[in-house]
Amino acid sequence: MSSIIASGTTLSPPGRGSAGSRRRLCRVFACAVVSASLAVTALIRPPRASSADGANRLFGSMTFTKTTTGISLRGHAYVANKAFCGIYVQLFLDDAYPNKGAKETALIPAYPAQFAKTWTAGSHFSYGEHTITAVALNPYDASRTVIGKSARFSFNDPKYKWGKVTSFSVTDPGWVRWSGWAPAGMRVQYLIDGRVKETLGALSRPRQFERTWILGRSFAAGAHVFQIRAVERSGKTHVLYTSKRMSFSRASQAVAAAVYRLPGHGKVAGKDMVAHATTSGAQGTTNLMNCQVWINVPRSAGVLDDVVRHEYMHVLQCRLYQGQIKAMEADAGPSPNPSVRSLDFIADAGVRLLGGKYTYYLAVARAGKAPTCRERRQAANLLNGHKMRFQGALAKHNVAWC
Numbered sequence: 001m002s003s004i005i006a007s008g009t010t011l012s013p014p015g016r017g018s019a020g021s022r023r024r025l026c027r028v029f030a031c032a033v034v035s036a037s038l039a040v041t042a043l044i045r046p047p048r049a050s051s052a053d054g055a056n057r058l059f060g061s062m063t064f065t066k067t068t069t070g071i072s073l074r075g076h077a078y079v080a081n082k083a084f085c086g087i088y089v090q091l092f093l094d095d096a097y098p099n100k101g102a103k104e105t106a107l108i109p110a111y112p113a114q115f116a117k118t119w120t121a122g123s124h125f126s127y128g129e130h131t132i133t134a135v136a137l138n139p140y141d142a143s144r145t146v147i148g149k150s151a152r153f154s155f156n157d158p159k160y161k162w163g164k165v166t167s168f169s170v171t172d173p174g175w176v177r178w179s180g181w182a183p184a185g186m187r188v189q190y191l192i193d194g195r196v197k198e199t200l201g202a203l204s205r206p207r208q209f210e211r212t213w214i215l216g217r218s219f220a221a222g223a224h225v226f227q228i229r230a231v232e233r234s235g236k237t238h239v240l241y242t243s244k245r246m247s248f249s250r251a252s253q254a255v256a257a258a259v260y261r262l263p264g265h266g267k268v269a270g271k272d273m274v275a276h277a278t279t280s281g282a283q284g285t286t287n288l289m290n291c292q293v294w295i296n297v298p299r300s301a302g303v304l305d306d307v308v309r310h311e312y313m314h315v316l317q318c319r320l321y322q323g324q325i326k327a328m329e330a331d332a333g334p335s336p337n338p339s340v341r342s343l344d345f346i347a348d349a350g351v352r353l354l355g356g357k358y359t360y361y362l363a364v365a366r367a368g369k370a371p372t373c374r375e376r377r378q379a380a381n382l383l384n385g386h387k388m389r390f391q392g393a394l395a396k397h398n399v400a401w402c
């Protein structure tokens with residue numbers, strides 16, 4: 001591999017030798033470059049020329065033109081080191097550059113340097129709004145230079161002329177979520193049981209929309225049908241999505257409200273805590289393998305918020321250890337009372353830190369005494385997003401060192 005590249009230094013510079021022989025050599029050369037992975041080529045030093053003298057600098061430009069069916073990309077790229085006759089052009093969709101993979105990587109000869117390509121909407125990229133970034137990549141030292149960035153352009157799928165609801169989901173304890181896309185000029189309306197509940201202003205350009213409705217806040221317990229529709233300027237409506245009829249119980253509403261009252265709800269903490277209302281079992285139960293919670297609403301009467309707080313602490317344990325129960329138990333440490341796991345004392349310590357009073361395990365196994373300093377520290381770790389054995393600085397929920 002390296003010997004082939006070295007032979008490249010004998011190539012005639014542009015303007016000398018015949019174009020035909022130069023092209024032929026380049027083809028051999030290009031094949032050699034193509035056959036090597038980027039990782040390998042990145043390790044191979046360029047012949048003689050060093051980046052310091054600018055010989056390996058990349059140049060180029062790319063223009064992007066919208067067509068009726070897609071986007072046409074035209075441009076060129078080359079490297080100052082004339083010994084190279086092949087470099088890569090990488091095309092990145094949206095904000096993929098520089099941290100994610102290229103949508104397409106093409107080798108183009110440095111002399112001549114033309115590049116032309118057409119991407120088709122619905123095949124090379126999804127309908128909606130996009131930008132493309134073109135980057136020249138030196139295969140020898142992996143250096144990269146942006147040679148063009150497109151304006152934001154948009155394409156409507158003719159099938160979804162009025163927009164599209166791309167996802168609609170309902171999760172306990174009563175989250176209704178959806179997202180979608182609508183073309184410019186449309187208003188988007190959200191309806192519940194046939195009545196308009198919210199209307200988005202006319203969209204100045206095609207754009208995504210998303211919304212979350214919460215049981216007890218956006219709508220009350222009962223059976224409901226949700227609908228999303230687009231409205232033209234003329235007032236003509238087009239239904240984008242109609243849900244099936246769904247029932248939400250009062251118990252679910254109570255749990256949803258308690259979950260909503262958790263700290264950081266809608267931001268980090270309580271968001272996505274899946275809590276089902278039930279009428280059997282303990283006051284609260286958390287599956288430490290999948291972080292799902294069941295709240296026995298009748299049995300939690302009067303102390304619902306604290307039961308939810310306790311299970312919420314288990315959800316944090318579950319999330320931070322991701323099913324590694326042994327590691328979780330090890331970090332929690334031995335329980336001072338063998339009839340109750342340390343995990344439960346720590347969860348009760350968390351209830352106290354969150355302003356709650358009802359702590360079942362402290363009440364029955366420790367005669368209502370306060371949690372230990374260690375347990376409070378462990379609970380604070382969880383609330384701050386750390387595992388229970390973490391010993392660094394704490395942010396929001398500060399507990400003195402024990």
Ligand SMILES: [Zn+2]
Nearest residue numbers: 310314344347
């Ligand atoms: Zn528990």
